[in-house]
Amino acid sequence: MICCVFLFIKCIDHESKNDISGIKYEQYAGSSTCINCHKAIYDSHVQTAHFLTSQRSDQKNIKGSFDPGQNTFSFKPNVYVAAEKRGALFYQVAYINGTEKMAQPFDITVGSGKRGQTFLFWRKNNLFQLPLTYFTSANQWTNSPGYSNKVVFNRPITSRCLECHSTYFEKISAEDSIKEDFSKTKIVYGVDCEKCHGPAAQHVDFHQKNPNEKKGRYIIDPRLFTREQSLESCRLCHGGKLTKSKPSFSFTAGDKLSDFFTMDTTNKAVADIDVHGNSYGRLIASQCFIKSQMTCNTCHNSHENETGKLAVFSQRCMGCHTEKNGNFCKEKAQVGNKIVQNCIDCHMPELPSKAIMVLLQGNDLPTSASMRSHFIAVYPEETKKYLLLNKMK
Ligand code: HEC
Ligand code: HEC
Ligand code: HEC
Ligand code: HEC
Ligand code: HEC
Ligand code: HEC
Ligand code: HEC
Structure with missing residues (x-):
């Protein structure tokens, strides 16, 4: 109990x-x-x-x-x-x-x-x-x-x-x-x-x-919480499909997921991890995650709706990436000072989900919902789009 x-x-x-x-x-x-x-x-x-x-x-x-x-x-x-x-x-x-x-x-x-x-x-x-x-x-x-x-x-x-x-x-x-x-x-x-x-x-x-x-x-x-406890309290729902070994609703934040679910230990390629429902799976493949102690709470404030506040999220990137630390973005030369307002569209683009697709009335092919990729990386195509949209190229 x-x-x-x-x-x-x-x-x-x-x-x-x-x-x-x-x-x-x-x-x-x-x-x-x-x-x-x-x-x-x-x-x-x-x-x-x-x-x-x-x-x-x-x-x-x-x-x-x-x-x-x-x-x-x-x-x-x-x-x-x-x-x-x-x-x-x-x-x-x-x-x-x-x-x-x-x-x-x-x-x-x-x-x-x-x-x-x-x-x-x-x-x-x-x-x-x-x-x-x-x-x-x-x-x-x-x-x-x-x-x-x-x-x-x-x-x-x-x-x-x-x-x-x-x-x-x-x-x-x-x-x-x-x-x-x-x-x-x-x-x-x-x-x-x-x-x-x-x-x-x-x-x-x-x-x-x-x-x-x-x-x-x-x-x-x-x-x-330890880092693992913190991550697992979100992974319960943001970690893709998990097969339960205990009744649903018995996991409580702070518990170890593997006591409640059979964990999938196969190594999936990032491209095979859907953007829907598995922010965790994509994040842990990122260099940011591997080379720091970050958790979901590094960027997310659990009590607030911060949807769309890309400048706020970009500030959180700059909690680690600064010119002073010598690990700031090389694209600054192209983008200029405006860069601090939006790191997200270039490094965490919205990508189409293969899991959420619906057939709209009158269409023959299904339409995908797009979601933020938590695989934080350099996406050359997205940089091109960003520069074009912002008339920088
Ligand atoms: C019980 C399951 C559950 C847990 C635990 C959970 N989430 Fe979620 N989360 C969801 C669901 C479901 C949604 C989608 C909500 C919707 O739009 O209907 C969501 C949405 C979100 C969003 C998107 C918010 C937005 O405005 O679109 C963020 C960010 C998020 N969760 C972060 C977290 C973090 C960080 C944790 C751990 C501290 C966490 N979640 C724990 C189920 C969960
Ligand atoms: C493993 C946890 C999990 C399970 C199981 C799950 N969902 Fe979700 N669902 C999520 C998360 C997380 C999101 C938020 C978007 C994201 O990150 O993909 C979501 C998004 C949604 C949305 C869109 C919400 C919005 O407003 O954008 C709907 C609708 C939804 N789920 C319905 C369902 C239904 C119905 C079931 C069961 C038949 C189900 N989901 C099973 C985790 C889950
Ligand atoms: C907790 C610290 C931390 C935060 C917060 C953080 N990063 Fe990182 N990031 C790192 C570390 C550490 C590396 C590994 C490279 C290095 O050693 O400097 C890295 C690497 C990167 C790389 C290079 C990726 C690659 O595959 O080589 C990019 C791009 C990046 N981060 C962008 C971002 C963006 C955008 C955000 C915000 C959404 C962010 N980072 C938030 C610590 C962090
Ligand atoms: C998605 C998960 C999540 C939900 C939902 C959530 N919290 Fe929290 N709460 C957290 C996390 C994570 C922290 C620790 C934040 C930190 O590390 O600073 C926290 C911290 C707290 C704290 C102590 C720190 C403070 O800010 O005072 C209180 C009190 C609290 N939560 C109350 C609530 C109440 C009341 C609700 C509902 C109205 C709620 N929480 C909903 C995740 C959540
Ligand atoms: C009668 C007052 C009262 C009510 C009602 C109440 N709390 Fe608290 N709670 C406190 C006090 C006092 C503290 C300690 C000081 C602080 O952190 O605010 C606290 C602290 C917390 C903390 C921080 C953890 C810690 O150890 O300090 C969380 C999380 C929390 N409460 C969640 C909740 C949630 C969820 C509810 C509603 C289901 C709730 N509380 C209802 C009085 C209350
Ligand atoms: C216009 C798109 C764009 C924006 C906006 C952008 N970046 Fe970048 N970023 C790139 C590209 C492209 C590279 C690869 C540059 C190279 O290797 O010459 C890069 C590289 C990086 C790297 C790796 C640096 C290295 O070479 O080790 C980090 C870290 C990074 N960006 C963080 C950020 C942060 C933090 C922000 C927001 C303040 C940001 N980026 C905004 C496109 C962008
Ligand atoms: C380095 C910063 C960072 C970390 C760490 C991070 N996120 Fe996010 N997350 C973001 C940003 C930025 C967005 C996009 C916000 C927006 O577009 O409004 C986002 C969006 C989301 C969304 C909504 C996705 C969508 O497209 O609807 C969910 C769900 C989410 N995060 C869950 C998580 C979970 C769970 C973790 C931990 C496993 C996590 N995030 C860790 C930066 C982060």
């Missing part, structure tokens, strides 16, 4: 940590309780893609259109699915030859909407994916991954999918049963505070009763 006086020690000490498979919903406090004592962090955290990555569906968080003319996707001639508002509720409705065949509600929204959103519905205690996914860059509905030209409502959602897109879902079926049943109420949506700091009900309870205590108790403090 995780909730004990020695919580902190247990989390750092790997040896004693193999018995922890049974985290329960009651051990979570929910981030709304953190506001009272950590207001600034809470206020910025709720704007992150992490916080928004799963939510109960509602009018505000579904980004796709319900307006006639923009609310459908055709799977083949005479077969289409429409996003429809009926009363206060939202549905995906399949039509064949103009006749309604099936309607299921939007129950859970997955994805902040930066790239796209996919939607889940409950059937008894099981979760399934709806056939329409929203693809942000095209502002269109499209077919959900795995749905080709058949409109079925039977793609089951597994606990591993939820483990990457939420903080906690309580599974109520036996671990070895093929169909996974979940509680509809014991859910902590989003990659929330307690995903990175561990279940915190005891922390909240203790500090409410002991308002004079200035030292944080019963809580995981990532500032005390």
Whole structure:
């Protein structure tokens, strides 16, 4: 069990940590309780893609259109699915030859909407994916991954999918049963505070009763992590496909991943590591990573949405690369002083994913989503593009 006086020690000490498979919903406090004592962090955290990555569906968080003319996707001639508002509720409705065949509600929204959103519905205690996914860059509905030209409502959602897109879902079926049943109420949506700091009900309870205590108790403090612990707390979800050897949701930040997953030890070429979902795999192949002690937190502030702030990220590069240190960019001669505003587009370009591709209405070939490459390197083609775009060549 995780909730004990020695919580902190247990989390750092790997040896004693193999018995922890049974985290329960009651051990979570929910981030709304953190506001009272950590207001600034809470206020910025709720704007992150992490916080928004799963939510109960509602009018505000579904980004796709319900307006006639923009609310459908055709799977083949005479077969289409429409996003429809009926009363206060939202549905995906399949039509064949103009006749309604099936309607299921939007129950859970997955994805902040930066790239796209996919939607889940409950059937008894099981979760399934709806056939329409929203693809942000095209502002269109499209077919959900795995749905080709058949409109079925039977793609089951597994606990591993939820483990990457939420903080906690309580599974109520036996671990070895093929169909996974979940509680509809014991859910902590989003990659929330307690995903990175561990279940915190005891922390909240203790500090409410002991308002004079200035030292944080019963809580995981990532500032005390080793480099490996820090990396693995992100790698759980940003390290590509991992095959679990323990139930989903039993890994807690600070744990050793290999106690919970069978690690893939084959040496993959960088080109074979997709930009989607594996920032870790690409980063660790970079010279920056190999020749320093960097972690994800060297560049990312977990509590803030810094998307698009390329000058801020460039400052973080210059935490190590400066003219004074003699390891600054040789391109400065070409680019001039403006170089400090954007190291990123030349050294961490957005590249197309081979894993996230969707077929847009009317197209024959699938369109890829592009993502930042974490393989930090010199990309001659990107330099050319940058110089052209900025009229430097
Ligand atoms: C009743 C007040 C109170 C509430 C509610 C509370 N905390 Fe804290 N927390 C503290 C105090 C006091 C500290 C120690 C001083 C500091 O770091 O701010 C602390 C420290 C922390 C730390 C830093 C670790 C450390 O050892 O100092 C983290 C992480 C943390 N809290 C997370 C949370 C999360 C997550 C929640 C909500 C689930 C939460 N806290 C709710 C009072 C509270
Ligand atoms: C429980 C799984 C999980 C963990 C743990 C996790 N992430 Fe994420 N992260 C995600 C998911 C899912 C997204 C995509 C969210 C979305 O847009 O819907 C994401 C998105 C991000 C983004 C992109 C934000 C943006 O604005 O586009 C960054 C940066 C990031 N994570 C960094 C980290 C770092 C650093 C850590 C470790 C301290 C970490 N993540 C831990 C699941 C996780
Ligand atoms: C994606 C992972 C992640 C999430 C989500 C997250 N944190 Fe943190 N938190 C961290 C990391 C990493 C650090 C250590 C940062 C550092 O090294 O300076 C930290 C540090 C802290 C600290 C101590 C340092 C400080 O800035 O006071 C507190 C308190 C804290 N977090 C509270 C929260 C609360 C409250 C939430 C939710 C509203 C939250 N965190 C969400 C990863 C996360
Ligand atoms: C190993 C962790 C992991 C698993 C498993 C996983 N995802 Fe993701 N997913 C991510 C990460 C990380 C991102 C953020 C983009 C990136 O880095 O590729 C993401 C992005 C997304 C997005 C786009 C979010 C946005 O707004 O840009 C959607 C939608 C999504 N995932 C849905 C799912 C669904 C549905 C499942 C299960 C059937 C699933 N994912 C399984 C980690 C995961
Ligand atoms: C924690 C320190 C650190 C940070 C932060 C850092 N780097 Fe590096 N980087 C290094 C080290 C160390 C090397 C190895 C070369 C050397 O010995 O100077 C390196 C190498 C490089 C190289 C040469 C790559 C190659 O394959 O030869 C490039 C390009 C580079 N960094 C760009 C960046 C950019 C862009 C950023 C920000 C996105 C960044 N670095 C952030 C430490 C860092
Ligand atoms: C216009 C594209 C472009 C921009 C912007 C850019 N770089 Fe570079 N960078 C390059 C190219 C091209 C090279 C290879 C130059 C060479 O070998 O002559 C390079 C080389 C490097 C190297 C390796 C130096 C060496 O030879 O050991 C580092 C480190 C580096 N850049 C860091 C940065 C940082 C930090 C920034 C932002 C302050 C930045 N770069 C901005 C294109 C760029
Ligand atoms: C050297 C700096 C640096 C390090 C270290 C770093 N990142 Fe990033 N990361 C960036 C930059 C720059 C971006 C692009 C930000 C943007 O375009 O808004 C980014 C973007 C992301 C995104 C969003 C990608 C997309 O295109 O949507 C994710 C997810 C992410 N980082 C996760 C991680 C994880 C996990 C780690 C550790 C394994 C990590 N990063 C380490 C600099 C870094």
